[in-house]
Amino acid sequence: MFIAGTETTTITMEWTMLYPPAPVLLPHYSSEDCTVGGYDVPRGTLLMVHAWAIHRDLSLWVDPTEFKPERFEGRLEEKEGWKFLRFGLGRRACPGTMMSTRLVLLVLDAAIQCFEWENVGSEKVDMTLGTGQTLSKAMPLETLCSPRPDLMKLLPQI
Numbered sequence: 001m002f003i004a005g006t007e008t009t010t011i012t013m014e015w016t017m018l019y020p021p022a023p024v025l026l027p028h029y030s031s032e033d034c035t036v037g038g039y040d041v042p043r044g045t046l047l048m049v050h051a052w053a054i055h056r057d058l059s060l061w062v063d064p065t066e067f068k069p070e071r072f073e074g075r076l077e078e079k080e081g082w083k084f085l086r087f088g089l090g091r092r093a094c095p096g097t098m099m100s101t102r103l104v105l106l107v108l109d110a111a112i113q114c115f116e117w118e119n120v121g122s123e124k125v126d127m128t129l130g131t132g133q134t135l136s137k138a139m140p141l142e143t144l145c146s147p148r149p150d151l152m153k154l155l156p157q158i
């Protein structure tokens with residue numbers, strides 16, 4: 001629960017909605033014979049879902065690596081967003097979905113609204129992927145933040 005709840009949330013904030021933190025979902029086990037995506041899966045099979053590859057599948061997405069937030073607008077069935085498996089799907093989907101969505105949005109909103117951010121070191125952020133069960137950055141994100149001028153006026157009034 002600690003790893004599932006803390007590492008995922010901090011990595012999400014570090015990437016800031018770029019990559020989801022779980023490249024391969026948790027192992028699933030078929031309790032009955034079933035068919036998944038046209039493949040027959042016998043009872044007792046360990047099934048790993050490669051979300052990272054699904055999120056880049058050209059047969060599922062238009063320009064999968066482009067930043068297009070409009071994918072996630074509107075009714076789910078009209079848009080591509082439902083194919084984004086950041087919390088898994090179905091009965092074994094992440095029970096922390098509601099909590100972490102609120103937490104990440106709250107922290108990012110406050111960070112963007114209240115502070116100016118600049119890179120430390122090189123001008124371009126190193127986007128190299130790390131390795132492991134969770135998808136962290138190879139090089140930790142290093143930034144310098146300072147309160148926005150409006151916030152400096154507001155703070156003494158709080």
Ligand code: HEM
Pocket residue numbers: 001004005006008009012020021022025026027085086087088089091092093094095096097099100101104
């Ligand atoms: C941005 C934050 C988070 C992300 C992206 C995330 C993502 C995921 C994913 C992809 C799974 C696997 C689902 C599957 O295999 O179908 C999972 C499972 C799980 N997550 Fe999260 N998670 C996050 C935050 C949290 C939090 C805050 C908690 C708890 C407070 C939590 C608790 C769990 C648990 C207990 C499972 C295992 C569920 C099961 O096996 O039935 N997660 N999460």
